[in-house]
Amino acid sequence: MGVFWSRGYHATALPDLLRATKLSRGSLYAAFGDKHSLFLRALDRYVADAVTRMNVELDPRREPVDGLRAYLAGYVERTSGANGRRGCLLVATAMELAGRDAEVDRRIGSFFKAMEAKLADALSRAKAAGKLADGVEPSSAARILVCFLWGLRVVAKTAPTRITSQAAVDALLDRFIR
Amino acid sequence: MGVFWSRGYHATALPDLLRATKLSRGSLYAAFGDKHSLFLRALDRYVADAVTRMNVELDPRREPVDGLRAYLAGYVERTSGANGRRGCLLVATAMELAGRDAEVDRRIGSFFKAMEAKLADALSRAKAAGKLADGVEPSSAARILVCFLWGLRVVAKTAPTRITSQAAVDALLDRFIR
């Protein structure tokens, strides 16, 4: 996963994969069959990790505003310094392969939907608790957050400075939370 | 430019470029010297276009809120349908090449700074005119907008639906503008 993550699909060559998996050419093809299949496996793992994080931090039993804050804090962490410069396999894949690879499309699309739904859910629980600012609608706020967070990952490729990311996150949340 | 735009750097092969430029192999190398140099030229043109748009719509002599609305409307347009699916050369390049290509880094970084500055400027003019909601700080709002817009371009690769983009833009602006 790591090597696709740091280089992207096209830029990752077989030798990179051999080095990363410590497998021989033969074994790699026996185990995964294909560069493309291997990539899909990597993507699946990456998505699964992201989903896990989401489920933990945006857990319905948790206080929603805390959860939101924690979830966003994770993004700040992952967009700072070396983490930030490394980028995000999902965003990179979306830009590189979306619309040209149906398998990829499905994965990206479904994660994106899940993320938006989880955020909307947390926001609407927050709203029910009277924690949202007036006029904030959970569903559109969720979509704004999704865009914002993915954009953060893009910006972080060239400017991964924690303090400004943190400030932006705080300022945005300030607009939503009472 | 178009071919890099729709496919990305690595995925664009010489034959694609020949077809796109209608040049022969020899002439292409005589004129541009390099795939990499040609790519940089394309990127420069793309950036120049983006800067021009920015300067028109966020022109200091223009009413700032209108300018902001117009500028964001342009993004909605460019992230809808086929336009959206095509993606954004800047975002794609950031994800694909940033941190591995100094020339690219410089261009992306400087455009990003310029965009943030222009937005911050428009926002602070809006603030001076009393058009901003309480507690909105132009500089952090500008950064939020940058992230949001770039994220929109990512999301639009798989879900380029105009109405939801428009709704998200409106909802976000609603949080900033009185």
Place this chain on the structure above:
DNA sequence: GGAATTCAAGACCATTTGGTCTATATATCG
């Protein structure tokens, strides 16, 4: 200990990559 299985190393393959060069045609210009 010997047979069977697994796996690593790397030779090998066709294709494609970015890039150069030559021969030929087409303009340009005096």
Place this chain on the structure above:
DNA sequence: CGATATATAGACCAAATGGTCTTGAATTCC
């Protein structure tokens, strides 16, 4: 027209691509 410059098509190149196959060494199992 004839000479010169220009640009074309495409042969050609070395290197790298994704992918297969053979060989030989470990390991496993009986």
